[in-house]
Amino acid sequence: MNATDSSMPSSALSQPDLRGHFGPYGGRYVGETLMPALLELETAFFHFRDDPAFQQELAALLKDYAGRPTPLYPAKRLSQMLGGAMIYLKREDLAHTGAHKINNTLGQGLLARYMGKTKLIAETGAGQHGVATATVAALLGMECRIFMGKEDIRRQAPNVQRMELLGAQVISVSSGTGTLKDAMNEAMRYWTEAVADTFYVIGSVAGPHPYPLMVREFQKIIGIEARAQMKAACGALPDLLIACVGGGSNAMGLFYPFLNDPVEMIGIEAGGHGVETGRHAATLSAGSVGVLHGSKSYVLQDPNGQIQEAHSVSAGLDYPGVGPEHAMLKDSGRVRYTSVTDTEAIEAFRTLCRTEGIIPAMESAHALAFAIQDAPRRPGNERIIVNLSGRGDKDLAIFTQFTATASSERKCAS
Amino acid sequence: MNRIAHLFDTLKQKREKALIGFVTAGDPDMATSLAVCRDMCRSGLDLLELGIAFSDPTADGPVIQRSSQRALRQGMTPANVMEMVAALRRDIETPIVLFSYYNPIFAYGVKRFYGDAVNAGADGVLIVDLPPEESSEMTDQWPTPPRLSLIRLIAPTTPDERIRTIAARAEGFLYLVSKTGVTGSAGLQGDTVEENVHRLRQYTKLPVCVGFGISTVADVARIAKQADGVVIGSAFERIIEEAVSRQEESTLPMLLAAQTSAYKAATR
Numbered sequence: 001m002n003a004t005d006s007s008m009p010s011s012a013l014s015q016p017d018l019r020g021h022f023g024p025y026g027g028r029y030v031g032e033t034l035m036p037a038l039l040e041l042e043t044a045f046f047h048f049r050d051d052p053a054f055q056q057e058l059a060a061l062l063k064d065y066a067g068r069p070t071p072l073y074p075a076k077r078l079s080q081m082l083g084g085a086m087i088y089l090k091r092e093d094l095a096h097t098g099a100h101k102i103n104n105t106l107g108q109g110l111l112a113r114y115m116g117k118t119k120l121i122a123e124t125g126a127g128q129h130g131v132a133t134a135t136v137a138a139l140l141g142m143e144c145r146i147f148m149g150k151e152d153i154r155r156q157a158p159n160v161q162r163m164e165l166l167g168a169q170v171i172s173v174s175s176g177t178g179t180l181k182d183a184m185n186e187a188m189r190y191w192t193e194a195v196a197d198t199f200y201v202i203g204s205v206a207g208p209h210p211y212p213l214m215v216r217e218f219q220k221i222i223g224i225e226a227r228a229q230m231k232a233a234c235g236a237l238p239d240l241l242i243a244c245v246g247g248g249s250n251a252m253g254l255f256y257p258f259l260n261d262p263v264e265m266i267g268i269e270a271g272g273h274g275v276e277t278g279r280h281a282a283t284l285s286a287g288s289v290g291v292l293h294g295s296k297s298y299v300l301q302d303p304n305g306q307i308q309e310a311h312s313v314s315a316g317l318d319y320p321g322v323g324p325e326h327a328m329l330k331d332s333g334r335v336r337y338t339s340v341t342d343t344e345a346i347e348a349f350r351t352l353c354r355t356e357g358i359i360p361a362m363e364s365a366h367a368l369a370f371a372i373q374d375a376p377r378r379p380g381n382e383r384i385i386v387n388l389s390g391r392g393d394k395d396l397a398i399f400t401q402f403t404a405t406a407s408s409e410r411k412c413a414s
Numbered sequence: 415m416n417r418i419a420h421l422f423d424t425l426k427q428k429r430e431k432a433l434i435g436f437v438t439a440g441d442p443d444m445a446t447s448l449a450v451c452r453d454m455c456r457s458g459l460d461l462l463e464l465g466i467a468f469s470d471p472t473a474d475g476p477v478i479q480r481s482s483q484r485a486l487r488q489g490m491t492p493a494n495v496m497e498m499v500a501a502l503r504r505d506i507e508t509p510i511v512l513f514s515y516y517n518p519i520f521a522y523g524v525k526r527f528y529g530d531a532v533n534a535g536a537d538g539v540l541i542v543d544l545p546p547e548e549s550s551e552m553t554d555q556w557p558t559p560p561r562l563s564l565i566r567l568i569a570p571t572t573p574d575e576r577i578r579t580i581a582a583r584a585e586g587f588l589y590l591v592s593k594t595g596v597t598g599s600a601g602l603q604g605d606t607v608e609e610n611v612h613r614l615r616q617y618t619k620l621p622v623c624v625g626f627g628i629s630t631v632a633d634v635a636r637i638a639k640q641a642d643g644v645v646i647g648s649a650f651e652r653i654i655e656e657a658v659s660r661q662e663e664s665t666l667p668m669l670l671a672a673q674t675s676a677y678k679a680a681t682r
Contacts, residue, residue: 019547029516029543031473033569033594036576175479181470188472193595195571291517292470294543304491305521306469 013259015328020209023331025324028208030294034188037195042210044115049217054114061106065139066096068103068221072229072385078355078372085239085378087371089358089388090226090254099361099390100222100250101132105201107218109136112199119143119194122201123187125152125180125246126316126363127159128390129203134168136201144168147187150178152315159394177309180319184293204247205323208294212323219253226385227257234383240264240374243387244366245337246281246317248326250389255335264336267326268370270312271339281310282339283322284330297324313342313402314362314395340369346402348372349392361390362398417509417537418563418586421460422621422642431681432643433458433634434623435674436513437650438465438481439498440490442658442666447485448498449667450654455508457671458678462502463540463645466495466514473515473542475598477648480655492522496534503535511538511565511586516548524552531562538563538586546580560585570594570610577617587621587643590614592628598648602627604636611640635680646677 015022020042028038048054062068070091079087092100105122112120120137121144124130130146137144146168153160153172163170176182184207191200202211205219223241230238241258243251245267255265272280280286283298290299292307300308300320310320329335340348345362348369352360360368364387371386378384392399425432435454440447451462467482467490474482492514499510512531519527519541531539539562544552546566553564563586568577571594581588592607593599607624614622624637625645629652637644650670657666 027548028545029548030545031542031569032545032567032580033473033571033591035545035547036569036571036573175476176470185470185472189475189596192473193599195594291515291520291543293472299517301517301521303521305518306486307517 015325016209016213020213022212022324022328025297025327026209026212026295028294029291029296030208031192033192034195038208038210044111045210045214048111048114054110058107058110061110062103062221066102066106067094069225069229070094072226072233075356078352079375081355082372082375084376084380085382085384086380087375088230088238088383088385090222090385092222092250092387092389093358093360093364093391097128097132097135098393099128099132100219100253101129101203102135103221103253104203104215104218104249105129105132105136108199108201108214109133109140109142112142113140115199117197117199119145119198120201121145121147121187121190121194121198122203123147123180123183124203125149125183125318126314126361127152127156127163127394128316128361130168130170131159131162131166133201134163134166137168138166145190146170147173147183147190149180149183150174152179152183155315155398156394180315181307181310181321188293204249205252205325206247206293206295206321212295212325215249216252216256216325219249220256222250222253222387223255223257226254230383230385237261237263238385239382240266240384242266242268242367242371242384244268244317244363244389245284245322245326246270246319246363247321248323250387252323252325254385254387259334265334266370267335267337268366269337269339270314270317270366271341272311272313274341275339279311280339281312281317281319283320284326284337285339287320292321295324297327298322298330313345313398314366316361316363317366338370340366342402343406344369346399349395349399358388359392360388361392362395364389365392416561416563417507418461421509422587425460431638431641432460432621432623433674433678433681434461434463434625434643434645435459435650436463436465436645436647437654438467438478438485439495440467440485440488441481441651441654442484442663443488444490444494444498446663446666448501450670451498451502452505453667453671454674455506457674459508459674461509461511461643463511463513463647464495464499466492466512466518468515468518471515473596475596475648477598477651477655481651484658492518492527496530499531499534499536509537510535511540512536513540516541516544525555528556528560528562536562538565540565540567540589542567546583565589567591568614570606574613577614581618581620584618584620587623588614588618589645590622590624590641592624592626595626597626599627602633607637608640631676631680634677638681644681
């Protein structure tokens with residue numbers, strides 16, 4: 001679609017409204033115990049966002065500690081192999097701790113300290129947000145607890161070791177399905193009890209207001225840099241942005257600064273075994289409107305409003321909800337959302353390793369898989385930015401296991 | 415006068431406090447749950463909070479989480495809960511408040527939910543994750559005045575200015591959360607509750623009922639001195655869970671009726 005036509009909400013950049021609503025989505029659907037904490041957080045966020053001392057300290061940390069700006073790398077071998085459009089990778093995998101998550105945790109951690117909180121808690125799926133939160137807690141000298149599903153602890157052992165090395169306590173959550181959604185439930189329960197001195201660092205553009213807004217504001221540096229880097233390299237804007245969407249923070253960070261530009265955007269969800277099988281995490285593509293974890297958005301649910309299990313080879317995308325701003329952007333048509341399967345993501349994972357010598361996070365491999373399908377259909381003068389949201393060292397075991405299972409299935413079939 | 419207002423009037427005349435009991439509808443199964451609710455009401459329960467199970471109950475502790483899972487495994491739906499209310503209404507006049515999270519009600523449809531709840535004979539609804547900032551999206555679709563009271567929560571963290579706002583919209587009674595935490599958390603602090611009840615009374619003439627973390631008869635007696643009602647939830651669910659683990663579900667109506675009588679005695 002044309003990004004400047006009238007179907008785009010003219011106020012997209014000014015969302016959310018004062019009560020934290022992105023159109024009909026977002027809001028604050030939490031127990032009364034947490035409401036005062038969210039109101040306090042909102043006030044503090046707006047105050048320190050405009051505070052020069054806070055901004056200066058954050059900017060210095062992003063530059064000297066996180067290693068920003070991250071490069072915008074032209075993936076020539078990959079692009080040549082595919083033919084068609086030129087693919088650029090926004091290298092969030094090169095940020096400290098190996099993923100875009102550090103942008104947000106530095107912001108929220110610093111905000112927690114300015115607010116006088118002494119403890120950080122977080123939930124994590126793939127472990128990248130947990131590692132980033134534990135890192136910031138160590139840096140700022142704060143106590144840290146990370147809630148992680150039992151199943152994800154098994155799938156993402158290296159990141160559990162990292163968090164513990166950084167001094168965080170990793171709490172195994174076995175309720176429900178033992179994945180990201182249950183870790184988030186448990187973190188909210190814990191926060192309800194510890195709200196006086198504890199700051200809950202939410203890792204995506206999800207959760208109750210002001211989190212979707214706040215996380216976007218801390219992540220939009222990805223898009224701001226990418227926009228300037230592309231202009232510097234080519235003197236023009238990119239034609240297409242591609243990012244993976246679980247909760248949606250890396251995608252929101254890349255997309256937001258381009259919302260008023262004539263740039264096409266596609267969010268890639270985890271199609272798991274295939275959207276038609278019902279075993280997937282493609283919330284925007286196949287979910288319906290509901291309320292989960294404090295905000296209204298698209299969710300995977302049954303007709304009675306019970307939240308359903310999400311399935312993805314990538315623990316970071318294995319979430320049955322999605323950020324409310326994405327829900328708004330989907331409805332307006334400004335961003336298109338589609339999905340790729342586990343198998344396609346695994347194949348893209350391998351392809352990037354072989355063509356560019358970069359091991360992508362399994363999450364980012366979803367965005368790459370779509371780019372690999374899409375680039376050959378586009379003329380050679382078009383430019384695609386793929387957000388390489390994180391590095392894939394943590395996913396080696398998943399890759400090995402998946403390919404071993406697939407090859408034994410092939411043998412059985414023959 | 416609706417059943418909730420009538421209840422508190424009657425109790426005031428009798429100089430008694432309300433015993434409010436929470437159970438998850440359909441735990442451990444619909445027939446047992448129905449018998450449990452009926453026998454509790456006949457044994458002195460003044461108001462029944464009937465839980466509509468939700469898959470992701472973030473305001474609840476482990477006991478109620480597990481009870482919700484048992485009910486969902488039984489296939490409980492909001493429609494089944496409406497049937498339970500209608501069945502109870504044929505036998506008892508005890509006020510019934512439906513307790514849930516917002517998503518099952520939103521999925522059911524807030525207008526349809528109102529109509530079905532009123533027709534079944536429910537008197538109120540308490541939605542733990544629907545603060546006053548968001549509740550008008552639901553109540554705007556209800557008739558005015560509604561025949562279903564929307565019960566509002568006050569937490570120990572709620573500042574005075576906010577209590578004023580919430581109390582101004584409250585109906586039926588105000589539900590004061592005894593401590594910062596989820597349901598079933600241990601460590602009831604009588605002094606803090608007393609302070610908060612007193613603080614709340616400056617802003618409302620409605621009855622004030624206290625819940626979260628109340629489990630013993632002594633707890634009930636202590637809270638009943640300050641508040642107009644005492645809410646018990648996890649303690650009842652713990653009895654259900656233990657009977658289920660012993661595979662003695664048939665004893666549940668009797669066990670819960672006995673426990674209800676014991677609690678009720680402490681409110682007189």
